[in-house]
Amino acid sequence: MAVTVLLVVLASASAIAQARKGRWWTAVAVFLPSLGVVALLGGLEWESTALFWLAALFVVAGFGAEGMAHWRSRTPGEQVG
Template sequence: MRIMIAFMALVFVLGLGSAVVKARRGRWWEAGSVFLPVLGIDLSLLGGVRWEAPPLFWAGVVLALAGFGAEGYSYWRTRGGEREQEPASR
């Protein structure tokens, strides 16, 4: 159990550090896409992984999905910006 808690704390600290760096650069969607899944996975592990899971598990799942959605939106915004700039250079 102590190893699981230490692992969760390490993942949380690394994810938080990465999110802070991205947020300081003004990339808020990327910061959310890093931090929300990390927070969600940590909450899911605290809630326990089983079919009849407590609300803490489901809150973690929702946060993880929101983070992956933010990551997809951030990727879509950066790819969309490149497509719009290509015809202008011709």
């Protein structure tokens, strides 16, 4: 239980730091997979498979956001600074 709480707290802090810098895709890429992993590690009762697929969707969406953040950082003309 303590590990899952620590994971959510650290992911939230990191996502907030990234959002304050204007890196929204990176913030989503940090927060969604950690939220999904916490749910998969036992934060949910597995009476319904819909909850399992929702948690898995969070993980996949987070990795998709990570890819989008990487793509936007490598695309010429998209960088601000």
